[in-house]
Amino acid sequence: MKQKTLNQKLAILSDAAKYDASCASSGTTKRNSRNGSGLGSTTGSGICHAYAPDGRCISLLKILMTNFCIFDCVYCVNRASSNVERARFTVEEVIWLTLEFYRRNYIEGLFLSSGIIRSSDYTMEQMVEIARKLRVEHQFRGYIHLKTIPDASPKLLEDAGLYADRLSINVELPTDASVSRLAPEKKPPQIRKAMADVRLQIEENADATHTGRRKPKFAPAGQSTQMIIGADASSDGDILNSSTRLYSSYKLKRVYYSGFSPIPDASNTLPLIKPPLIREHRLYQADWLLRFYDFQVDDIIQPEKDGMLDLDIDPKLAWALANRALFPVNINTADKHSLMRIPGFGSKTVGRILMARKHKSLRYDDMLRLGAIMSKAKPFVTLVDWTPGGLIDAANLRARFAPPPEQLVLL
Amino acid sequence: MTPTETVSLKLPQLELEAAFRQKARLALMYKLPPERVLWHREHESKADLFAQNSTDLSRSGNSADESTIRVPKTYLELMNAVLCHSDPERFHLLYEALWRLQDDRHLLQNRSSHLITRLETMAKSVRRDCHKMTAFVRFREITDTASESQHSTSPRVFYAWFEPDHWIIERTAPFFANRFGDMNWLIETPKGCARFQEGALSYSNGVEQPVLPEDETSQLWNTYFLNIFNPARLKVKAMQSEMPKKYWRNLPETALIPEMIAKAQNRSEKMQKDAATHPPVRAERIRAMIQQREDAELAIAREQITAGGLAALKHQASSCTRCPLHCNATQTVFGEGPSDAGLMLVGEQPGDHEDLSGRPFVGPAGRLLNDVMGEIGMDRDEIYLTNAVKHFKFAPKGKRRIHKNPGRTEVSHCKWWLEAERAIVKPKGIVALGGIAALALTGRGDAIWKRRGSVERLGDGTPVLITIHPSAILRLAGAESQAARQHLRADLLLAKTLLSGPADEQDLRTGT
Numbered sequence: 001m002k003q004k005t006l007n008q009k010l011a012i013l014s015d016a017a018k019y020d021a022s023c024a025s026s027g028t029t030k031r032n033s034r035n036g037s038g039l040g041s042t043t044g045s046g047i048c049h050a051y052a053p054d055g056r057c058i059s060l061l062k063i064l065m066t067n068f069c070i071f072d073c074v075y076c077v078n079r080a081s082s083n084v085e086r087a088r089f090t091v092e093e094v095i096w097l098t099l100e101f102y103r104r105n106y107i108e109g110l111f112l113s114s115g116i117i118r119s120s121d122y123t124m125e126q127m128v129e130i131a132r133k134l135r136v137e138h139q140f141r142g143y144i145h146l147k148t149i150p151d152a153s154p155k156l157l158e159d160a161g162l163y164a165d166r167l168s169i170n171v172e173l174p175t176d177a178s179v180s181r182l183a184p185e186k187k188p189p190q191i192r193k194a195m196a197d198v199r200l201q202i203e204e205n206a207d208a209t210h211t212g213r214r215k216p217k218f219a220p221a222g223q224s225t226q227m228i229i230g231a232d233a234s235s236d237g238d239i240l241n242s243s244t245r246l247y248s249s250y251k252l253k254r255v256y257y258s259g260f261s262p263i264p265d266a267s268n269t270l271p272l273i274k275p276p277l278i279r280e281h282r283l284y285q286a287d288w289l290l291r292f293y294d295f296q297v298d299d300i301i302q303p304e305k306d307g308m309l310d311l312d313i314d315p316k317l318a319w320a321l322a323n324r325a326l327f328p329v330n331i332n333t334a335d336k337h338s339l340m341r342i343p344g345f346g347s348k349t350v351g352r353i354l355m356a357r358k359h360k361s362l363r364y365d366d367m368l369r370l371g372a373i374m375s376k377a378k379p380f381v382t383l384v385d386w387t388p389g390g391l392i393d394a395a396n397l398r399a400r401f402a403p404p405p406e407q408l409v410l411l
Numbered sequence: 412m413t414p415t416e417t418v419s420l421k422l423p424q425l426e427l428e429a430a431f432r433q434k435a436r437l438a439l440m441y442k443l444p445p446e447r448v449l450w451h452r453e454h455e456s457k458a459d460l461f462a463q464n465s466t467d468l469s470r471s472g473n474s475a476d477e478s479t480i481r482v483p484k485t486y487l488e489l490m491n492a493v494l495c496h497s498d499p500e501r502f503h504l505l506y507e508a509l510w511r512l513q514d515d516r517h518l519l520q521n522r523s524s525h526l527i528t529r530l531e532t533m534a535k536s537v538r539r540d541c542h543k544m545t546a547f548v549r550f551r552e553i554t555d556t557a558s559e560s561q562h563s564t565s566p567r568v569f570y571a572w573f574e575p576d577h578w579i580i581e582r583t584a585p586f587f588a589n590r591f592g593d594m595n596w597l598i599e600t601p602k603g604c605a606r607f608q609e610g611a612l613s614y615s616n617g618v619e620q621p622v623l624p625e626d627e628t629s630q631l632w633n634t635y636f637l638n639i640f641n642p643a644r645l646k647v648k649a650m651q652s653e654m655p656k657k658y659w660r661n662l663p664e665t666a667l668i669p670e671m672i673a674k675a676q677n678r679s680e681k682m683q684k685d686a687a688t689h690p691p692v693r694a695e696r697i698r699a700m701i702q703q704r705e706d707a708e709l710a711i712a713r714e715q716i717t718a719g720g721l722a723a724l725k726h727q728a729s730s731c732t733r734c735p736l737h738c739n740a741t742q743t744v745f746g747e748g749p750s751d752a753g754l755m756l757v758g759e760q761p762g763d764h765e766d767l768s769g770r771p772f773v774g775p776a777g778r779l780l781n782d783v784m785g786e787i788g789m790d791r792d793e794i795y796l797t798n799a800v801k802h803f804k805f806a807p808k809g810k811r812r813i814h815k816n817p818g819r820t821e822v823s824h825c826k827w828w829l830e831a832e833r834a835i836v837k838p839k840g841i842v843a844l845g846g847i848a849a850l851a852l853t854g855r856g857d858a859i860w861k862r863r864g865s866v867e868r869l870g871d872g873t874p875v876l877i878t879i880h881p882s883a884i885l886r887l888a889g890a891e892s893q894a895a896r897q898h899l900r901a902d903l904l905l906a907k908t909l910l911s912g913p914a915d916e917q918d919l920r921t922g923t
Binding site for chain 2: 006007010011012014015017018019032033034035036037038039040041043047048049050051052053054055056057058061062070072080081082083097100101103104105106139176185189192193195196197199200244245247248249251259261262263264265266267268272274275277291294
């Protein structure tokens with residue numbers, strides 16, 4: 001077999017990595033190389049260096065170390081039973097690509113993932129070696145995200161967290177039953193155990209030692225995970241309950257939702273679908289409400305919808321329409337919690353409202369300047385010069401927000 | 412200078428900020444109203460009409476006291492950003508704001524002021540331009556390889572051409588200096604250039620676009636850009652709003668975009684239409700290998716189970732699904748301690764920390780228990796510690812997990828394991844910590860505060876000392892908490908003395 005060129009390998013191993021949604025490079029410790037002793041910096045917020053026509057940000061060199069894999073997860077392009085072309089980078093090749101791309105300001109750093117070859121420990125060892133060499137031998141101070149392998153030895157996980165900014169382990173599917181069915185070699189309890197270990201290690205290293213010395217930071221940008229949406233029959237309620245459990249149990253920075261997307265050489269046990277992009281979007285919105293707006297899953301998921309979110313309107317608006325008795329809210333007197341629940345109000349807007357109303361009573365025009373989306377909010381609020389009147393109870397209120405129904409055409 | 416005369420002030424191309432601050436301060440000292448000041452900056456406007464008759468303020472007039480000029484910090488931040496803007500009117504607007512700030516300290520908070528809205532919009536545009544510059548500058552290597560062999564330690568040299576909307580080179584260059592500290596680099600733009608050489612950053616006037624050298628690595632970058640794209644998720648608008656076309660000229664990879672878009676639908680449809688293929692031969696080999704590994708793991712598990720004892724029991728419990736609690740918890744938290752321990756301590760259920768680490772009594776309540784045991788000389792290593800329920804029951808609340816009391820059904824499902832532990836360890840005595848432990852052991856979980864300190868007897872005669880759970884102490888405050896701690900301490904001491912007594916059977920009975 002002819003040896004593949006670096007360019008060919010890069011084509012195969014970036015193509016294989018695109019199904020991971022995360023490309024975040026934010027929230028880590030601040031570093032720089034101003035004194036010339038190394039390469040790279042992190043400023044706290046990430047930078048998207050390019051955008052592909054799929055609208056996704058390209059911030060990191062997101063590649064697989066190899067797409068050979070002994071696992072046979074039905075939804076995965078790299079599963080053992082697939083005929084996709086395989087390749088494998090050497091440790092040095094990944095390092096070279098990362099550094100040379102970085103020097104040209106193409107990327108913020110590396111997001112390294114891998115198929116599992118030989119054993120979990122063997123694979124993880126190679127990945128950690130790449131991170132170690134980048135940090136120690138090349139003094140690389142850019143961002144590193146390592147996908148960790150759940151059943152790799154704890155020592156390897158410990159090393160990974162010392163070199164990487166972020167660690168992630170994908171739960172893949174919202175329920176254990178789906179994982180067992182579609183990813184037979186993956187063990188959900190093992191995945192949870194690994195996430196628990198990461199959380200404990202992060203917390204342990206955050207505490208000072210007995211002598212008061214600071215320990216090295218462990219995965220300073222935290223841990224994240226990903227769930228595939230639409231490959232199994234899980235409802236949005238199942239998905240959000242699962243996320244809530246993950247956030248509260250393992251202090252995840254993010255749960256990423258990745259709409260199941262067509263892959264080359266798909267398995268015939270899992271028919272390909274058009275990726276459910278709107279559903280994915282609504283889940284992210286709901287996820288935001290749960291984390292920053294004090295909503296509970298039961299608020300967002302309405303029982304009569306079979307546990308599914310409304311695809312036509314955003315989940316906050318859907319909640320408000322279903323709970324009209326709580327509206328309209330008086331902007332000049334309501335507490336923060338009630339303001340946060342108004343459709344069209346973000347947390348920034350609410351902060352500005354709380355500041356501004358100390359000085360004056362707010363009017364409709366003030367709201368626009370404070371950043372509120374009044375086209376959405378107006379049926380739900382009262383201001384000095386505005387009351388929604390009968391609008392809040394109008395039977396067609398939902399129709400005012402939902403996109404018009406698609407017109408049918410004759411066959 | 413007459414009171415109505417217009418004063419024109421000249422600003423330099425480089426180090427604009429310091430110059431504007433100095434001149435604006437002077438103008439304020441001379442109490443020059445905004446309409447009497449004309450600002451202009453060299454090279455910025457093509458017809459440099461005023462260059463000849465710039466006024467030198469320092470030579471004339473009656474000035475106010477310099478120390479009276481004060482501005483809020485937010486003005487300086489706004490000023491620094493707005494100065495970079497390409498609008499020639501910015502100096503005038505900034506000076507007007509400065510002028511009005513002297514009488515109205517809260518001018519900047521007034522979001523309904525037209526002036527402030529305009530300045531804020533300009534600042535926002537500058538910040539976005541700066542951010543896009545940090546994102547879209549593309550370096551090409553121009554290291555002289557012939558000389559490199561002689562000085563292999565000298566820094567590599569890179570070049571970038573960029574076309575910003577605003578005069579942001581001095582504002583943005585420090586970002587590149589922080590990031591590419593071990594390189595020598597030059598960023599040229601029509602609106603100023605920055606050079607970083609051997610650790611020193613310097614600026615010069617803008618230039619015209621030169622002929623750019625090729626960089627082979629950009630081919631690899633194009634390969635990456637092409638392949639990281641998912642054709643099934645075409646969202647051209649989203650791409651363009653973040654990467655506006657005005658930047659495309661200097662981003663080599665964007666030349667690929669039209670074809671990527673054109674082919675996307677076909678590629679996506681093809682994936683859906685293509686029939687599934689037969690797995691490669693390799694797949695069968697891999698399957699066999701994995702099967703072999705799983706068989707080996709199973710064999711080890713079987714061995715453990717047939718060997719019996721606590722290890723076997725723990726292994727079995729690790730995959731317990733007798734009640735639904737296992738779905739949400741991380742793992743089964745089994746008991747730990749010597750298999751021939753004289754004393755068994757039974758708690759309620761694992762908490763947040765126990766669930767994560769897989770060991771009983773390692774969270775706040777566990778630490779409190781350790782402290783109390785330490786005070787009375789009880790050795791944790793000699794005791795068998797376990798819980799009535801082996802999985803953590805909780806309700807997620809934002810970023811935390813709130814403990815929930817296990818129900819009667821969960822307790823009775825889990826009793827199977829507690830009984831099995833009891834059968835192996837055969838403790839001489841048991842301490843039930845709290846109501847749930849009491850419920851699991853004695854069938855009654857009520858009136859713990861009344862029952863505490865007393866010894867009850869199980870069906871097989873094993874004595875159970877009832878006491879409170881250490882977490883109850885943590886929930887109380889002040890004197891109540893102290894009193895509860897004394898109770899726990901007294902009860903544990905009682906358990907200790909009863910057990911170490913020569914005729915425990917006899918003594919324990921008197922406890923009732």
